[in-house]
Amino acid sequence: MITPKGSKYFASMLLNSLLTALLLSIVHWAWAQTPAGHSFSIPQGDLAAFFRSGPYISAHRGGPVSPGFPENCLETFAHTMSLVPAIIEFDVEMTADSVLILMHDNTLDRTTTGTGPLRQRRWAELDTLHLRSNDGTITPFKIPLFEQALEWTKRAQAVLTVDVKRGVPFERIVRLIEQYELEHRAVLITYNERDALEVYQLNPKLIISANMRNLDELERTLATGIPPKNLLAFVGTREPAPELYERLRQLGIPAILGTLGNLDNMAKARGDHLYRQWIERGAAILATDRPEEAWKALQQ
Numbered sequence: 001m002i003t004p005k006g007s008k009y010f011a012s013m014l015l016n017s018l019l020t021a022l023l024l025s026i027v028h029w030a031w032a033q034t035p036a037g038h039s040f041s042i043p044q045g046d047l048a049a050f051f052r053s054g055p056y057i058s059a060h061r062g063g064p065v066s067p068g069f070p071e072n073c074l075e076t077f078a079h080t081m082s083l084v085p086a087i088i089e090f091d092v093e094m095t096a097d098s099v100l101i102l103m104h105d106n107t108l109d110r111t112t113t114g115t116g117p118l119r120q121r122r123w124a125e126l127d128t129l130h131l132r133s134n135d136g137t138i139t140p141f142k143i144p145l146f147e148q149a150l151e152w153t154k155r156a157q158a159v160l161t162v163d164v165k166r167g168v169p170f171e172r173i174v175r176l177i178e179q180y181e182l183e184h185r186a187v188l189i190t191y192n193e194r195d196a197l198e199v200y201q202l203n204p205k206l207i208i209s210a211n212m213r214n215l216d217e218l219e220r221t222l223a224t225g226i227p228p229k230n231l232l233a234f235v236g237t238r239e240p241a242p243e244l245y246e247r248l249r250q251l252g253i254p255a256i257l258g259t260l261g262n263l264d265n266m267a268k269a270r271g272d273h274l275y276r277q278w279i280e281r282g283a284a285i286l287a288t289d290r291p292e293e294a295w296k297a298l299q300q
Contacts (some may be wrong), residue, residue: 041157050159057291057295058291059089059288069133072102072111091165096119097123102145129143186206232256233248256284259288
């Protein structure tokens, strides 16, 4: 039996819960509407020419380096671009009911308040969760839908690179990019020649990031018939051989060097001037977990 005193207690608890939920919703909405700070102009919609005019910084997983900002999160994208003019890289996964969301891991434990395999959960359940920042702190921010990321990109005039996780249909990704008229602002990341060719055949206007970590991978990619103007070369997370950079220069294919991990740690230990050296040796884009430090180094 609930006493009058007990009824007041439960009513108070319910009111507090509702107020907390309302506050979190307001915070989420406000950050999602926050202007990016920096934006990119793409003259005549020519994204290939834009990349050839680099160098640029690409923020890995959106740049979750500031306290309280999780990876693959719209609010983090806006925060990163308030600091530096960065290309935004993020990951797209799929729920049990085939909803496209932003998520890197195939489990929920590390980056959300949920647990277990992502693809065993329906969107209605995931929409109740909150994102965790890299130190494990629970934030007010929610898992974004892929379409929300596209809406944000259009509003912020950002440039994005989309890492499509295994099993997510490329056709769905491409059609949504077309629907939001973002072909001139979106790059699709692929990991083998077959996937690169599939994306090109789906839309020959798109720029495709393909693995070209050595001359053999470069020639295999070219053998697909994809024009060099449609390609960005991901040359790996270690500096490639100089002859690879030279061949890419001859073809007019901009090179993405992944400094995330080992090279970022090297710059942190030896000095951020290394970011300038990596550009001078042939990289056009640095994909980094330290976007602010890398950008400041390039400005010097």
